[in-house]
Amino acid sequence: MAPRVLVSDELSETAVQIFRDRGVEVDYMPKLGKDKEKLAEIIDQYDGLAIRSATKVTEKLLEKATNLKVVGRAGIGVDNVDIPAASKRGVIVMNTPFGNSITTAEHAIAMMFAIARQLPEASASTHAGKWEKSKFMGVELFNKTLGVIGAGNIGGIVCDRAVGLKMKVVAYDPFLSEERAKQLGVTKVELDELLAKADFITLHVPLTDKTRNILSRENLAKTKKGVRIINCARGGLVDEAALKDALDSGHVAGAALDVFEVEPATENVLFGHPNVVCTPHLGASTTEAQENVALQVAEQISDYLLSGAVQNALNMPSVTAEEAAVMGPWLKLAGHIGAFIGQMTEEPIKAINILYDGAVSGMNLQALNAAVIGGVMKAANPEVNMVSAPVLAKERGIQISTTRQDKSGVFDAFVKVTMITDKRERSVAGTCFSDGKPRFIQIKGINIDAEVGEHMLYTTNEDVPGIIGLLGGTLGKHGVNIANFTLGRSAVGKDAIALLYLDQPIAPAVVAELEATGKFQQVKPLEFDGA
Known part of the structure; x- marks a missing residue:
């Protein structure tokens, strides 16, 4: 389904045509920005909003904008946009600082x-x-x-x-x-x-x-x-x-x-x-400048909605179209690692330490950090995304640290995230292979090789015989199909983990049945959006 953009202030027809040419559905209503009640009535229909100075993007409007992903201001000044409110709701705010x-x-x-x-x-x-x-x-x-x-x-x-x-x-x-x-x-x-x-x-x-x-x-x-x-x-x-x-x-x-x-x-x-x-604030007031910023904001909004490229954002690290293409799998991986840790953690998080090794260490780490934090925070609040997560983490006093290092192992690159609470540290590492598919390669220091699926089951147990049969038999009895089954252990007879990629979500009753066997220290269903 094509993304949909509303233009609520005066923008040139050429700029509006850019949206159409790029395959974005656009509604041009240049007087709507001055009618805040009418704008609030329809804003939930749109993925993007292109404005100049007349439209006021307030916290109240953003509460109505349930599908809005990006606001683009044709010009440099964004006094008419509540950026903190937009950030909390995960809406990217862009301007066009170079057009004028x-x-x-x-x-x-x-x-x-x-x-x-x-x-x-x-x-x-x-x-x-x-x-x-x-x-x-x-x-x-x-x-x-x-x-x-x-x-x-x-x-x-x-x-x-x-x-x-x-x-x-x-x-x-x-x-x-x-x-x-x-x-x-x-x-x-x-x-x-x-x-x-x-x-x-x-x-x-x-x-x-x-x-x-x-x-x-x-x-x-x-x-x-x-x-x-x-x-x-x-x-x-x-x-x-x-x-x-x-x-x-x-x-x-x-x-x-x-x-x-x-x-x-x-x-x-x-x-x-x-x-x-x-003079009455004429700095940007030439025909050429007004046209330039209009064209620029149309391109920027289209780029983001169609390819994930982020340019001139005020509340999000910039990611070029080229970076988005290369980083796409790594951004997904970073989000999955964060989601794994977030779903496994029930106590307050004090710190998140992120290690980038090898080729990934030369990428846009601000964007990757935002993806990790977004994954972590989304477990507690499904509405959180890469834009809002760093704001929420800062509000909660979570310390974020980043380390980059040269290739140090068998993988050309990997990302390792360590979460710290008052009770424990938990680390998960992952990589992307040449097929672009993210994989978990280490959990709690135990090496594995697990493809990421939308529905997964994570278990921990003592390394004893019969665990594979117990898991397979219980899930099979309840009609849950296993797409992939990965095991790992610290040493013979010591700590062991299993990570199962399932074709459908696992019911709470099945989890309870596995827990009741007394064979597992932990049985945790996991969900990964977009896997």
Whole structure:
């Protein structure tokens, strides 16, 4: 059955057609996002939701979205999506951070020109029939120092354009490597040095607890007298009241703002100031950018629903289509190992340690970890998946650790998961053979070779004669067919295990009959989704 997507905001017809061309059923209702009651009535019919800014994806809406798997925002801002609520319900939230990068960077450069040459004021004066040529004395950008706070995707483009303008560029970004700085032709500096040196400062960082008011009153005081400031990133990065005071005193010569602490900004302390240029959050507002993000979100949602590829997700590790194809069996294995441990564990889990050996250690471990944790947590809550499981594990204080190592045994690669509680440690290991089928290869330190089936039975016992016959005879008597039977033991006469792959679920009465024989320490039916 083809996945179904709802587009509840304005998206281009070309983007909507992408869904159809990819084999996704799509309903285009661009006005629906503004009608939250009607949206809530029908949202349970859809696997995917494509939005811009009008649709509000709230916790209340997500409660109704029983089949929703992914929300895609055409644009970078996701203030209209309750990401924690989506994560808890296992819904991936994607945005399109690169579709409007050039547009936003160009707007920052345009704003820099505007305050350097007082273009808006000069235009308004000339339109009014004045000829105030001497009033609008500007400054050149040539040979001036531009301080770029945040040299990521958009900031990097601004750096490139500024170097082309023959500006000296210094950049502050904790994640900027010396090699990348060299490629961009900029000098990497600490924030205080940037503040002291820059003739122009432009901001290109997200709004976080660390970046909020990064241009505070204190930091504005550290800037060079006559500095000009541009913010096309996020409101809240600049202390607006402090900026006004710095403009009034003449310490800051000008400011150009596309974003504000409160938006829509119908009132602001900076409005009307003669040395401030303001635009209404136009950074991404070009025809090309709006089309790019629409096309991108359609491709991303389609990729996820059709192949499992995850791009630009805010609550899930990214997995490319190529990775998804290669990792598919390993993601399934990781989930099965987690499900085995989760179904075997009835007391609170303190820690989950995950070991990746050989070829699998070079794969996307964040995604594999999410699959393991999802399998573990699903035993207690069937609605849990790879997206919601890490959130729930963190809430419960479960410590997750990951180890990778080179090939250390007979298998080219394997995954081993150890679960720790106050009472015990339990470990299960598995691998994927060339046929792509996951297999369990070790349980409680005992080596086995067991194909994973949807319905399985796990038993532990002392290694004594007659166990195979007892299991086969009891299950046969109750009409339960055994597809595969795997045994393992630690040593002759010591601990032994059996793992049976069954054609149908085993009834509780059959489990009770096996337990009543007194031959088994443990008799546990197991279920593996998608096996």
